[in-house]
Amino acid sequence: MLKTLRVMLVPNRNQNTQLFQFAGTARFAYNWALEQESKNYEAGGKFINDYELRKRFTAFKHEAENKWLYRISNNVCKQAVKDAVDAYQKFFKGLSKHPKYKSRKRGKPSFYVDPVKIKFTETHVKLENIAESKKKNRQRANWLRLAEHDRIPVNAKYSNPHVSFDGLNWFLTVGIEIPDHEPIAISNDGIGIDLGVKDLAICSTGHVYKNINKTSRVRRLKKKQRRLQREISRKYEKNKKGESYQKTRNIIKSEKQLLRVTHRLTDIRTNYIQQVTTEIVKREPSFIVTEDLNVTGMMKNKHLAKAVQEQKLAEFYRIIRYKCEWNGIRFITADSFYASSKTCSVCGSIKKDLKLSDRIYRCEHCGATIDRDLNASINLCQYGKSIINH
Numbered sequence: 001m002l003k004t005l006r007v008m009l010v011p012n013r014n015q016n017t018q019l020f021q022f023a024g025t026a027r028f029a030y031n032w033a034l035e036q037e038s039k040n041y042e043a044g045g046k047f048i049n050d051y052e053l054r055k056r057f058t059a060f061k062h063e064a065e066n067k068w069l070y071r072i073s074n075n076v077c078k079q080a081v082k083d084a085v086d087a088y089q090k091f092f093k094g095l096s097k098h099p100k101y102k103s104r105k106r107g108k109p110s111f112y113v114d115p116v117k118i119k120f121t122e123t124h125v126k127l128e129n130i131a132e133s134k135k136k137n138r139q140r141a142n143w144l145r146l147a148e149h150d151r152i153p154v155n156a157k158y159s160n161p162h163v164s165f166d167g168l169n170w171f172l173t174v175g176i177e178i179p180d181h182e183p184i185a186i187s188n189d190g191i192g193i194d195l196g197v198k199d200l201a202i203c204s205t206g207h208v209y210k211n212i213n214k215t216s217r218v219r220r221l222k223k224k225q226r227r228l229q230r231e232i233s234r235k236y237e238k239n240k241k242g243e244s245y246q247k248t249r250n251i252i253k254s255e256k257q258l259l260r261v262t263h264r265l266t267d268i269r270t271n272y273i274q275q276v277t278t279e280i281v282k283r284e285p286s287f288i289v290t291e292d293l294n295v296t297g298m299m300k301n302k303h304l305a306k307a308v309q310e311q312k313l314a315e316f317y318r319i320i321r322y323k324c325e326w327n328g329i330r331f332i333t334a335d336s337f338y339a340s341s342k343t344c345s346v347c348g349s350i351k352k353d354l355k356l357s358d359r360i361y362r363c364e365h366c367g368a369t370i371d372r373d374l375n376a377s378i379n380l381c382q383y384g385k386s387i388i389n390h
């Protein structure tokens, strides 16, 4: 099973410059390859494959004014050319539009690293050719510090390592092959999870995970975010020259600030989801059931859309799903027609006229009174049991 890990890098100033240079070169090679394909296509030529184009790129590198390309790790250009070829092939087969050239301004700086040559220690990662000199004492510059220690296993088989810049920091993503987990014994209980907007998750075990967006910390940040957004658009209006907007130093500064706040919010939300899903998985249930998260349907509801997006419900679903897979827990999605909210978890009768505002479920048949979301999560758990037993 392939596990993908993402860790922040802490490059020093020189390394930082080098990373941007690598990303710039990747962009250059991508655009070069795209141009070759386009010109060839317009001249009525057939699609040029990856192998052929890479050969041409090597010849291009040999030309005197392009010698600088030798400074950058070979794999950076190789993969960029391959990406361009893949994108072009899709276009050629009529599967997608003509691929766009990567822009320096709008594009996200990123590049691939050779999976064979990449090395890890507990604290550092080695990327090839970051050091400009081949001298032994300079080679230390090839080792970049990782923000989290012991996260990526040393001496594993790595696949598709990729470095990217999100506007503030550099990140490394890498795939690692891990052994499949033995499935957890069926004798363990399962857990039903009701996902919602009021609270994030309500488990059939009675555990409730609150909506993080209602905490004062997040509220404060959101307020700050709104303030900055207003400030920036005001500054743009003020510095407008004729029809075009100008970016002043002051605006750049505020935009950086805004980016920092936005990332802080994303980090808090993602972190929280990671914590909650880990805690649920650690109880070692034999199965986990969630409702079919018709997020797109929920997104159409304007009122709910923002809340769903802020809660990152789709992200929650994705993460708990892969964590189940990693830990040998069966993951079940209840059919969207299954009335988990309207069914009584005690006697099984269905209450058709349950409103969204009814926070307590009161059964007219057996007289049970139970929290609406807890009732739903218990039903989901029972739904899972019936699936496993059949």
Ligand SMILES: [Zn+2]
Residues within 6 Å of the ligand: 344, 345, 346, 347, 348, 349, 363, 364, 365, 366, 367, 368
């Ligand atoms: Zn009942």
